[in-house]
Amino acid sequence: MGLFVILYFAFLIIASCLAAFYEKRSVFLMIFSLTMVSFVLGIVGGAGALRFVAITAAVLAFAAGISYAFKEFLIAIAPRNAAKELKTAPLTAAFGMFVIFTYAIAGIFAPWIAPHGESEVISSAFAPADANMLLGADQLGRDMFSRIIYGARNTVGLALLATLAAFFMGALAGLLAAVKGGWFDQFMGRFADVIMSIPSLIFALLMLSIFGPQIIVIICAVAIIYAPRVFRLTRAVAGNVVVMDYIEAAKLRGEGDWYLIRREILPNSTAPLVAEFGLEFCFVFLLVAGLSFLGLGIQPPTADWGSMVRENATLISFGDITPLIPAAAIALLTVAVNFVVDWMLWRSSGLKEM
Amino acid sequence: MTDTSAIAPGLKKSVLLKIRDLKIDGYTGETWVPIIKGVDLTLHRGEVMGLIGESGAGKSTIGAAAMGYARDGTRINPGSSIEFDGIELTTSTEADKRALRGSRIAYVAQSAAASFNPSHKLIDQHTEAPVHYRIKKRMEAQEDAIELYERLRLPNPGEIGFRYPHQVSGGQLQRAMTAMAMSCRPDLIIFDEPTTALDVTTQIEVLAAIRDIVDQFNTAAIYITHDLAVVAQMADTIKVLLKGEEVEQQSTEKMLASPKEEYTKSLWAVRSFERPQKARPKDATPLISVKNIDASYTGGEKVLDDVSFDIYPGMTVAVVGESGSGKSTTARVITGLLPPSKGEVLFKGEPLPPKYTDRSKDQLRQAQMIYQMADTALNPKVRISEIIGRPAQFYSGLKGTALKSRVDELLDLIELEPSKYYDRFPPELSGGQKQRIGIARALAAEPTFIICDEVTSALDQLVAEGILKLLDRLQSELDLAYMFITHDLATVRAIADEVVVMQHGKVVEQGPKEEMFTPPHHPYTDLLLSSVPEMDPNWLTTLLEERGVDNVGEAADV
Known part of the structure; x- marks a missing residue:
């Protein structure tokens, strides 16, 4: 029995005793069950399994710690009203915000952060990681780490633009439909149904093969695919607001549609729309990555996470995890955005108010 | 203790x-x-x-x-x-x-309509508790439910339990809920x-x-x-x-x-507020004249049937009746939200366009509304200064400091400290304060006529009394005419000059308040008047003896 195993169990037992002594019931139950599971794990898997548990716990603790610190940092620098809202954020949301923040920094300052150029060939193909190349080289000998940094800029930026465009079109149409009603509402609704009835990937492939894989075409295609969903949600949310007495009061005052949308309806529907924005961003992001993987998205040599997975896919057969790194970057961002969106949904659902 | x-x-x-x-x-x-x-x-x-x-x-x-x-x-x-x-x-x-x-x-x-599950029959919800606690078998519980319905004098006790909540009226639903509470004794x-x-x-x-x-x-x-x-x-x-x-x-x-x-x-003293009754000014044209209005919602039955009444400048006309009698629909016709199918609304002798979208800014300005639920009548995401300031800005084109001083003036008028409430949002105010903001918004348009749709019914009596006093003061200061929609006759007694009684979309009786409150009444007015609870603890007993137990509420013969 190595020193590590002894320390491992000593730590767990002392921690559970302390938790029990200070009557932290849930903490105690968690730690002590872990202790008992570890006995079995230790017998079955040996010290390796225990080391794995310890590392996982340490990573989780590290993530929790950095999330907590980041949340406190945001509270400290935010203005008072925003700080009050931030205090209600759970650790997962703080973690999500931290990841998004990191990606944003990486994307914005890519040329300064990345050690090498985006399409600069600096070594042999599939060279292993060394001091110069943190994550090794790709199939043409370009630095993987630099390409991931640039990829944040390209993939995330593209997805963000496409989502914004989808939201602009969908939300505007939804608000107008809710305010105007009648034939306009019917027409927009049926039009949205028509777009939604076409499978999204096939629609995107069609558009891209007709107009060629340019950035602007990708943005338009993705925006058209996702706008109907936004339209439906906005129309439903605005529909609930439109029947309120204050809208009636404004209509009787003689206000125009634009004032109603801008000053009366929009402030009351932002919360669900922002939450939806987060969700749609994930879907758009995955669709863009999927298009790149199929070779119809962002074209080489521009770095892009989706195509990076495809280009390096052969390495998988050799048991190398390099192609999984851009995939992990996609997964991490998706999870992070969802953490933040969950928090926003919780805020807008009104669950906190009794 | x-x-x-x-x-x-x-x-x-x-x-x-x-x-x-x-x-x-x-x-x-x-x-x-x-x-x-x-x-x-x-x-x-x-x-x-x-x-x-x-x-x-x-x-x-x-x-x-x-x-x-x-x-x-x-x-x-x-x-x-x-x-x-x-x-x-x-x-x-x-x-x-x-x-x-x-x-x-x-x-x-409080709200039986919101408390019953709309997708189960009444009797199934009734028997849930006794069956769950194994107090009774399902059939036994059903028989018991029918007996309870009978004791609570619900119509068709044998059949009513097999309806869904939306198929039953509000009062019946509340009684069914009481029966449900009784199910386990x-x-x-x-x-x-x-x-x-x-x-x-x-x-x-x-x-x-x-x-x-x-x-x-x-x-x-x-x-x-x-x-x-x-x-x-x-x-x-x-x-x-x-x-x-x-x-x-x-x-x-x-x-x-x-x-x-x-x-x-x-x-106890709340119900004592009463204002002297005003008489109609002689030879004046009525400010608002509702003439032979028929109205219905799209494709539905006639909700209003030949409704006519006049409102003179500076006077308060109370429109009373139970829910569904067409009071609020009349208000919608006057404001132009629901164009009538027959008849017209005159403003100072001039016919108003039936749809609000066809009315001029000035016509819209003249008639303002105060709503029952201040919660839904004020946009929760807009500051008080804008809620009140917008009508002033919209109609009179006020800007900058002129607008700010107008808002301050209005806040003063409704007895709220301007510096304290200027930048607040509606959810930060109490119910009475919200209702006051609603009044200020109506006043900001400088109207001559205000429709008050059940303005006090969602408020506590003390707060409601404050609102009534405020409305009364504003009326004498600004020479406003009110159309007061209410089902609370205590409010009518407090503030009205004339009363219009409505039932099933028709005007049953109308006239000055004193006349309306002295017998002989129309039978329906009588029913309404005698149904207002009084502070006498024996009032209900006496009333039930007079009317007979089976002759109350919906069953009452008018």
Whole structure:
């Protein structure tokens, strides 16, 4: 029995005793069950399994710690009203915000952060990681780490633009439909149904093969695919607001549609729309990555996470995890955005108010 | 600290519910704030206790606590004791408490429509509790339900239970809910404002039914309400609450005859506000003249049938009637939201375009509305300064400092401190303050005519009285004409000059207030007038004797 195993169990037992002594019931139950599971794990898997548990716990603790610190940092620098809202954020949301923040920094300052150029060939193909190349080289000998940094800029930026465009079109149409009603509402609704009835990937492939894989075409295609969903949600949310007495009061005052949308309806529907924005961003992001993987998205040599997975896919057969790194970057961002969106949904659902 | 002498000798029975030093905290997002600050309550078997107080006094919270339940965001303080029939509820487990609820303690909510599950039949919801607690078999429970429906004088007791909640009227639903609460023959029922949402005529039948059934089964009850006249009919003992503290407790007769505390006296005095009646100015053209209006909603039946009445400048016309009588529809026709199918609305002798979209800015400015629910009438995401300032900006084109001083002026007019409320949002205000903002928004347009749609019915009596006084003052200062839509005849008595009584979309009777309140009345007016609860504890008994038990509410023959 190595020193590590002894320390491992000593730590767990002392921690559970302390938790029990200070009557932290849930903490105690968690730690002590872990202790008992570890006995079995230790017998079955040996010290390796225990080391794995310890590392996982340490990573989780590290993530929790950095999330907590980041949340406190945001509270400290935010203005008072925003700080009050931030205090209600759970650790997962703080973690999500931290990841998004990191990606944003990486994307914005890519040329300064990345050690090498985006399409600069600096070594042999599939060279292993060394001091110069943190994550090794790709199939043409370009630095993987630099390409991931640039990829944040390209993939995330593209997805963000496409989502914004989808939201602009969908939300505007939804608000107008809710305010105007009648034939306009019917027409927009049926039009949205028509777009939604076409499978999204096939629609995107069609558009891209007709107009060629340019950035602007990708943005338009993705925006058209996702706008109907936004339209439906906005129309439903605005529909609930439109029947309120204050809208009636404004209509009787003689206000125009634009004032109603801008000053009366929009402030009351932002919360669900922002939450939806987060969700749609994930879907758009995955669709863009999927298009790149199929070779119809962002074209080489521009770095892009989706195509990076495809280009390096052969390495998988050799048991190398390099192609999984851009995939992990996609997964991490998706999870992070969802953490933040969950928090926003919780805020807008009104669950906190009794 | 129970005043045992307050309980009539005949009712002196074993104690059922004993609450000692009840303290409940509410969570405001950051800290726990006390809501209930140490209330004692003793309830004997078969006794009915009335809890009264303004909203926010903690009535409903105490009602829920009597079941050992703390609503979300609240917690019962460890020092409190709630003893139900010898069982201490604060320390018993959730499972034990759950076993009590429904079987031994039942709850009747304010809105029966919102409390019934719309997708199950009434009788299935009724039998759920007795079957769940294995008190009765399903068929037995159904038979019992039908018997209870009969006792509560529901029409077609054998059949009504097999309807869905939306197929039954509001008053019937409230009675069905009382029957449901009775299904396990509980020892204690908590009635949380069961008649607040009902019309006066419907309220009577529910009150009579509740009182009978509580008597018949000797059930103890806590009756929560803010309507004193109602509590006077129902309760043996009255407890007055203010901001989570007990003001006083007395037997009903004593409480009504000689209230001790100042606060109680002020509650009692609320209904005394009355304004001298004004006569129609001679040879004046009516400000608003509704002429032979017929109206219906798209494809539906006629909601208004040949409605005509006049409103003269500076006068208050009260439009009364139960819900569904077409009062609010008339207002919608006048404002132009619902173009009439026949007839027209004249403004100072000139016909108004039937649709509001066709009216000029000035025509729109002249007629303003104040709504019943200030919560939905004020946009929660817009600052007070903009809510009030927008009409001024929109109609008069005021800008910058002129606009700000106009908003300040309006806030002064509604007796709210401008510097304090200028930048606030509606959710930060109390119900009465919100209603005042609604009034200020209407005034900002500088109208000559304001439609007040049930403006006081969602408010407590003290607050409502303040609003009525404010409206009265504004009327004399600004020479406004009001159309006052209400079902509360106390409000009519307080503020109206003329009264229009509506039933089934028709004007039944109209005339000056004094004439309307002196007999002979139209039978329907008579029914409305006699249905308004009075402070006399024997009022309901007398009324039921006069009308006959089966001749109240919807069953009443007009």
